[in-house]
Amino acid sequence: MNLYFLGTGAGLPAKHRNVSSIALELLEERGSIWLFDCGEATQHRILYTNIKPAKIEKIFITHLHGDHIYGLPGLLGTRSFHGAESPLVIYGPPGIKAFVEQTLKLSFTHLKYPLITKEIFDDETVFEDDQFIVKVKKLEHGIPSFGYRIIEKDLPGTLLADRLKEIGVKPGPIYKKLKNGETVQIADGRVLNGKDFLGPVKKGRIVSILGDTRYCKQSVGLSKDADVLVHEATFAKDEELLAYNYFHSTTVQAAQIALEANAKTLWLTHISSRYQGEEDCQMLLAEARAVFPEANLAHDFLCVPIPKK
Template sequence: MEITFLGTSSGVPTRSRNVSSIGLRLPQRKEIWLFDCGEGTQHQLLRSDLRSSQIRRIFVTHMHGDHIFGLMGLLASCGLAGTVSAMDIYGPPTLDRYITDCLRWSQMRLPYQLKLHTVEPGQVFADSDFRVDCQPLHHRVPAFGYRVSEADRPGRFDVEKAQSLGIPPGPLYGQLKQGKTITLKDGRKFQGTDFCDPPQPGRSFVYCTDTIYCDSAVELSQGATVLIHESTFAHQDAELAFQRLHSTSTMAAQVALAAQVKLLFLTHFSPRYAPGNPLRLDNLLEEARAIFPATKLAADFLSYDIPRPHSVNV
């Protein structure tokens, strides 16, 4: 699981930061899941190591333009390229109408299967490898945070031990790896748990934007390997954050601390903290680290390979 930031500015793009989008690369299945798709996202993809042909699912947090204005252009380009066979898009109410109306009025015809899913709190997707859940956030329009949880991996199977006990290789090894009990022809019984190390915990990634501090963000983020949380404002601009229902650096850190996540990335920065201004992003980072030391600043094209929970690199 590798995350790549494609846009980390709030509201409007700047010279160094595009508006919101994050790619989650799943190498084991050669898929990319996109979270939000602000204007210019397909240009950001061209400048990154991500391939738009591998985009399989898109999760939209809310209907503000800096999070969706790049969606239709990306869908059209994927269709013209002819490299996408199916796409699932998840998002709040009215997203389906927005996409349907855009397709209608632009007379766009997509040559691949497009499925639209209106999300509700709880599970929105699951298969044998991953589960995606969402929870409502606190913003000016309906908004959702998303959590991607990877299934636990079986522990290492002790082949040498099995061989030393005369267990013949083949299907019986597979049953032991699954934790089942087997019986040999000579009547001996063996339990799979005696041959396997403890399971390797799966990784988890949480994306919360746009929102002010809220309990549902803490609930969604509990124990996450990586939390990406908006940090539109500095602590001294908390009044603006309350007026516009966005988070400060300290609010994001408080969510991370309360949820006991392993690593926090701040993103969705107001242009008011660009270089040359009295307050800069380094100041926001200092504010967050005073509460939650394991904090990093997101930047466009920054990639982070999410490690197993026991070895998170801070």
């Protein structure tokens, strides 16, 4: 599992930061990629990575401001040109379905794969299977903006193969059944419960990716005990009033959310283009770390591994 920052700027593209997009690589877990927001030129950013559009399984849109969605129609078309046939699901606020359908229709873009668009609402589970749960909450922004909480379900413990060999159970199909926690009877009549031969359960990871927002308690709830929290930090701490008026957050406010939520690490993104150069970056980072020492400042093309627990 890796987080790949494709665009970390705010509002408009800049030479050093493109507009918002983050890829969550789940190649080991499910052989696919989930994309969070798709600002203008996202597919151009993808060209400089190992991300294949055909591998994108889901796209989660936080809100409908242009710097988060203007790259979507082009990417959808490119995925088709690349020969993708697997379904793609887009999640987003009310209006995302009309935006996608109208842009594809007016540009005469015909997709070769099934496209499903699901509009999301406050405080709901938008996706769940045997591996992951994705929950959303509405944040505080000028238009409906959402945060996503991605929860990996706990994984079963490692099969204690050495212990099985000690009691005379040789490797074979029975190991798979025991690994699944099943109860099986072996050739000599003994009945073995798979749960007795498994190590401790491996706790799943939690990743919280929040859309544009003011400081709000909903952000804390979405980020509770997250292994990784991605939070916007459009402004420096001395621009708190400006951040409030524009429905955004400062570095310190993002750090405070991480602190209150007991997150493990914080990645700051959606940085205003007024902050340029290494000196500005170090200033923003220092402000956040003064509140939350595990804060980090994201930049375009940064890949962040999220190791298993």
